Amino acid sequence: MNTPVQRPKLAVWKFASCDGCQLSLLDCEDELLAVADAVEIAYFPEATRREVAGPYDISLVEGSVTTPRDARRIRQVRQSSRTLITIGACATAGGIQALRNFRDVEGFINTVYAHPEYIDTLATSTPIDEHVPVDFELRGCPINKHQLLEVISAYVAGRQPNVPTYSVCEECKRGGNVCVMVAHGTPCLGPVTQAGCGALCPAYNRGCYGCFGPKETPNTAALSGQLGALGMGREELVRFYRNFNAHAEPFRQESERHDK
Amino acid sequence: MSTPAILDRKDFDSLLGALRDRGHEVIGPRVRDGAIVYDTVDTAADLPEGWTDEHEGGHYRLKPRTDKALFGYVVGPTSWKKFLFPPQQTVFRATRVDGQLRFEPGVVDDHPRAFLGVRSCELHALAIQDKVFMAGPYADTTYQQRRESVFIIAVNCVEAGATCFCVSMDTGPAVGAGHDLALTEVINAREHYFLVEAGSNRGAELLAAVPHRGATEQEINAARGGVAQAAESMGRKLETEDIRALLLGNLDHPHWDEVADRCLSCANCTLVCPTCFCSSVEDSTSLDGGEAEHTRHWDSCFNQDFSYIAGGSVRASTASRYRQWLTHKLATWYDQFDSSGCVGCGSCITWCPVGIDITAEVAAIRASDQRRGDR
Ligand code: SF4
Numbered sequence: 340m341n342t343p344v345q346r347p348k349l350a351v352w353k354f355a356s357c358d359g360c361q362l363s364l365l366d367c368e369d370e371l372l373a374v375a376d377a378v379e380i381a382y383f384p385e386a387t388r389r390e391v392a393g394p395y396d397i398s399l400v401e402g403s404v405t406t407p408r409d410a411r412r413i414r415q416v417r418q419s420s421r422t423l424i425t426i427g428a429c430a431t432a433g434g435i436q437a438l439r440n441f442r443d444v445e446g447f448i449n450t451v452y453a454h455p456e457y458i459d460t461l462a463t464s465t466p467i468d469e470h471v472p473v474d475f476e477l478r479g480c481p482i483n484k485h486q487l488l489e490v491i492s493a494y495v496a497g498r499q500p501n502v503p504t505y506s507v508c509e510e511c512k513r514g515g516n517v518c519v520m521v522a523h524g525t526p527c528l529g530p531v532t533q534a535g536c537g538a539l540c541p542a543y544n545r546g547c548y549g550c551f552g553p554k555e556t557p558n559t560a561a562l563s564g565q566l567g568a569l570g571m572g573r574e575e576l577v578r579f580y581r582n583f584n585a586h587a588e589p590f591r592q593e594s595e596r597h598d599k
Numbered sequence: 600m601s602t603p604a605i606l607d608r609k610d611f612d613s614l615l616g617a618l619r620d621r622g623h624e625v626i627g628p629r630v631r632d633g634a635i636v637y638d639t640v641d642t643a644a645d646l647p648e649g650w651t652d653e654h655e656g657g658h659y660r661l662k663p664r665t666d667k668a669l670f671g672y673v674v675g676p677t678s679w680k681k682f683l684f685p686p687q688q689t690v691f692r693a694t695r696v697d698g699q700l701r702f703e704p705g706v707v708d709d710h711p712r713a714f715l716g717v718r719s720c721e722l723h724a725l726a727i728q729d730k731v732f733m734a735g736p737y738a739d740t741t742y743q744q745r746r747e748s749v750f751i752i753a754v755n756c757v758e759a760g761a762t763c764f765c766v767s768m769d770t771g772p773a774v775g776a777g778h779d780l781a782l783t784e785v786i787n788a789r790e791h792y793f794l795v796e797a798g799s800n801r802g803a804e805l806l807a808a809v810p811h812r813g814a815t816e817q818e819i820n821a822a823r824g825g826v827a828q829a830a831e832s833m834g835r836k837l838e839t840e841d842i843r844a845l846l847l848g849n850l851d852h853p854h855w856d857e858v859a860d861r862c863l864s865c866a867n868c869t870l871v872c873p874t875c876f877c878s879s880v881e882d883s884t885s886l887d888g889g890e891a892e893h894t895r896h897w898d899s900c901f902n903q904d905f906s907y908i909a910g911g912s913v914r915a916s917t918a919s920r921y922r923q924w925l926t927h928k929l930a931t932w933y934d935q936f937d938s939s940g941c942v943g944c945g946s947c948i949t950w951c952p953v954g955i956d957i958t959a960e961v962a963a964i965r966a967s968d969q970r971r972g973d974r
Pocket residue numbers: 507508509511512516517518519520521527528529530538541546547867952
């Protein structure tokens with residue numbers, strides 16, 4: 340192809356993850372052609388075998404670091420990327436696999452695998468920014484495709500992305516939902532979780548699971564107090580904060596506070 | 600006030616019919632997801648007959664009543680503001696055509712609406728928002744467009760909720776002004792009727808179109824007695840004497856930090872408050888830079904970006920954000936709009952996930968007033 344304008348080169352990288360966030364990009368359907376027009380998809384094994392050598396203008400990184408090999412690979416990715424954007428709970432907080440961080444990984448390996456000696460893994464699952472500097476973190480498990488398009492558009496246009504860091508409650512109220520916590524007594528992580536999903540679960544009368552991780556200034560202790568009043572015990576509280584963002588600092592600390 | 604009339608329960612549908620005949624979409628109370636919300640109502644069967652609402656700090660439950668009252672609840676999780684000041688709206692769209700920008704204003708959903716079941720506190724809140732959005736040189740024309748066609752059927756409260764304090768704020772429970780019709784529901788073992796009073800010519804004209812009869816003195820007294828009872832049974836109380844000076848004289852009170860320990864800075868209180876009017880605007884662009892959209896959505900002083908200026912957020916601490924909210928409602932609102940910004944509806948208390956109570960926080964500050972000298 341001989342496009343006259345120089346389009347930014349985009350690469351999509353995978354670390355320990357389920358691929359759900361990369362799929363959000365493919366799921367853009369209508370907008371996918373616009374994305375392909377705006378950027379040159381230079382490396383995206385999930386979508387195409389075509390591979391253009393680096394360096395890349397924008398790298399989207401999905402997944403967490405769980406092996407020594409990946410800990411080395413992320414440095415190479417960083418070196419070959421002008422802008423590095425992490426996408427999803429795995430890349431931004433270690434993901435659901437960060438539950439291992441609270442337990443003894445050796446024990447798991449010996450129990451689960453017939454040949455533990457073949458397993459080469461780290462004791463922890465850690466977010467990308469614990470290994471290399473990250474330019475922007477897009478939260479979510481999975482990410483919201485509108486937010487992804489917003490972030491790509493913003494970087495292409497050279498402006499700041501509009502990705503709010505306030506609570507899920509804000510989106511919940513704008514959406515006109517009845518608060519499940521107040522009206523039904525259903526535990527909800529919305530007041531300490533960052534917006535982005537459009538308050539999907541409360542819209543279906545479920546409490547928020549915290550997929551988008553801690554919001555700005557999260558007061559988890561105050562929320563736990565109320566959850567306790569609603570009848571949640573210590574063990575339940577520990578599990579409540581240990582989902583896809585279990586390793587995110589405020590959630591990790593709060594779960595550990597009750598895990599004694 | 601017009602001469603009170605009686606509308607029988609069995610004729611309630613004709614009232615809704617008459618509104619529809621005049622081209623109004625009727626928005627009123629309906630049961631949805633375990634709460635009484637305001638939504639489109641077609642017939643009286645859609646109304647929350649036989650339901651009531653239980654309120655406490657951070658607690659709301661829908662409960663069955665022992666009678667078949669249609670308006671036997673107080674206020675729900677959604678105020679009327681969302682119909683006039685929508686949570687999200689497109690201000691304009693811009694398209695690039697041959698190197699030129701073309702602007703197109705957002706569509707305003709200003710079809711005629713009727714609000715059925717507006718309480719006295721809510722009427723006061725509407726009047727406050729009218730002032731915010733329409734008075735002064737920079738009226739919000741989209742609010743104005745929606746507001747002008749609204750027909751208001753108010754309902755006098757005959758029971759108060761546990762988080763209500765309209766009596767303290769002098770905003771209820773009796774409907775005073777701003778309505779087209781006001782209803783008072785009377786229900787007992789023998790009868791079920793509504794005392795109807797017109798508050799405008801439009802209201803009188805609508806009343807004329809539905810079956811009704813003159814009210815007896817006894818019927819009028821029964822209705823008034825109910826409202827008096829509501830006034831006697833307020834769940835909360837807020838001492839407003841000298842409140843502006845009290846709060847502005849206690850900006851460094853340690854109680855703000857104490858509240859901040861409990862406050863989630865989740866913004867629910869501001870979003871449910873019928874007078875809070877803050878919004879922010881956002882621009883989005885298409886990937887090829889050919890289209891842009893300028894949208895406005897509800898915002899809150901509990902969000903960090905709200906006070907963001909070059910260098911960071913002015914109100915970084917939760918204490919400063921809670922203080923902004925409370926002092927705006929009860930003190931600086933007077934400077935800005937010449938009235939209180941609180942109508943005593945209690946929504947912020949009920950819908951705060953941790954039950955933080957504006958009346959209790961003010962009482963705590965009053966109890967340990969830190970102003971020196973003359974009080
Ligand atoms: S349901 Fe959850 S997210 Fe929604 S307002 Fe209530 S606490 Fe917040």
